[in-house]
Amino acid sequence: MTKTIEIKNMRDTRTVAAPAKDCGYFHGCQTCDENDTCKLDRAAHKKWLINKRMGDIKYKVLVGSNKGGVGKSTTTVNLACALEKLGYKVGLADADLHGPNIPKMLGIENVRLRGDKDGIAPHIMPAGMKVASLGLLIEDQNEPVVWRDAVKYEFIIELLGNITWGKLDFLIIDLPPGTGNEHITIMDFIPNLDGVVVVSTPQDVALLDARKMISFVKERNTPIIGIVENMSGLICPHCSGEIDVFKKGGGERVAIELGVPFIGAIPLDSEITICADKGIPVVQAYPESPSTKAFMAVAERCAKFLGAHAEQDGVGASAELRLDANVTAGVTTPSIVS
Numbered sequence: 399m400t401k402t403i404e405i406k407n408m409r410d411t412r413t414v415a416a417p418a419k420d421c422g423y424f425h426g427c428q429t430c431d432e433n434d435t436c437k438l439d440r441a442a443h444k445k446w447l448i449n450k451r452m453g454d455i456k457y458k459v460l461v462g463s464n465k466g467g468v469g470k471s472t473t474t475v476n477l478a479c480a481l482e483k484l485g486y487k488v489g490l491a492d493a494d495l496h497g498p499n500i501p502k503m504l505g506i507e508n509v510r511l512r513g514d515k516d517g518i519a520p521h522i523m524p525a526g527m528k529v530a531s532l533g534l535l536i537e538d539q540n541e542p543v544v545w546r547d548a549v550k551y552e553f554i555i556e557l558l559g560n561i562t563w564g565k566l567d568f569l570i571i572d573l574p575p576g577t578g579n580e581h582i583t584i585m586d587f588i589p590n591l592d593g594v595v596v597v598s599t600p601q602d603v604a605l606l607d608a609r610k611m612i613s614f615v616k617e618r619n620t621p622i623i624g625i626v627e628n629m630s631g632l633i634c635p636h637c638s639g640e641i642d643v644f645k646k647g648g649g650e651r652v653a654i655e656l657g658v659p660f661i662g663a664i665p666l667d668s669e670i671t672i673c674a675d676k677g678i679p680v681v682q683a684y685p686e687s688p689s690t691k692a693f694m695a696v697a698e699r700c701a702k703f704l705g706a707h708a709e710q711d712g713v714g715a716s717a718e719l720r721l722d723a724n725v726t727a728g729v730t731t732p733s734i735v736s
Contacts, residue, residue, distance in 0.1 A: 457704050461477065468597055495553060511535055518556070595623050596625045600647060623661065623700050630666065
C-alpha cells in the first residue's frame, strides 16, 4: 500500500511504498524524533527499511574468518579497493564492532558520519567508495566498546538500514571474529546474501577455525565465494627466495576437502602492513606489487563467481590472465577450484 507521509523531523515530504501500519520513514527507530512516543511495529519497520536499502545493492558480500589475527580486515579493505579499481561501485560496512579498524586502514580516523534527510550519510572516499563504521561515530578511539548483544543488534540494524548506501554494485561487510550475534543478525536481515569470503592463514590452527566458519555459512544456506589464504609465503627482500613463515597451501587443501572454491593466496608482505598503518591500502599505494596483483586476482574471482560485470569495458582481464598462468610476480598462486 502506498501512502503520503509528512516527515516533519526530516523536513521532507514524499510518497513511499510502505506497509499500511508502517511509518515509512527512511531512517531507523533509534534516530527518529518520535522514538519515545511511537507505538507502531518497530521490528517490521526495521525489516522494511533494510530491505529498501539492500534492494539498491546488486551484491552483498560478507568477509569473515572466525579467527582474529589472520588479516581479515586488511583483506576486506583491499578487496573493496580492488573491486573499485575494476570499475564497480562499492560500499564498505564495518561490522567488527569491538575492533572497528577500517577507518584506520583508509586514513579516515578523524572523519565523523553525519545525518541527512534520509538517515546517516556514509563517508565517500575520493574514488567514490562509501564507508560506514562504528569507528566513524565514536569520539575516543581508545575507548573500548562494551556492549551486550541487544545493543549490538540495534547497531547492526542502523548499519544496514539507516546508512544511505544508495545504488551500489557491491556492499562488502567486514565481520568480527567468531560466528556469533553480529553474523546471525546480518544473515537474518539479509536472507538473500550473495556470498561469503573466508579468510585464513595457512597453518592448521587457523584453518581449524576457518572450517567452523565454512560450516556455519553452509548451515545458513549462504553461498561460499571461496577461501583466501593470507600471509601465504614471504619473498625474501635480499635473495628473492620464498620463505614459508606460516606454512603454505593449507587454504587450498581445505577448500578441496570441503568442496568450496579457493580464490587466491596473498603473500606475507611488509608493505601491506605499512600501508595499512599509513591509511593507504596497498592496492592503491603500489598498483604493480605482487600483493596488489594477488588482491586484484581475488577481486576478479569474486566478481566472476557472482556473475558481475563492471560498466567499464575492457577493465579487469589482466589479473585473471596472470592468475591462470599460476605465477604472480614470483608468488605461486594455486589454481582456482570451480
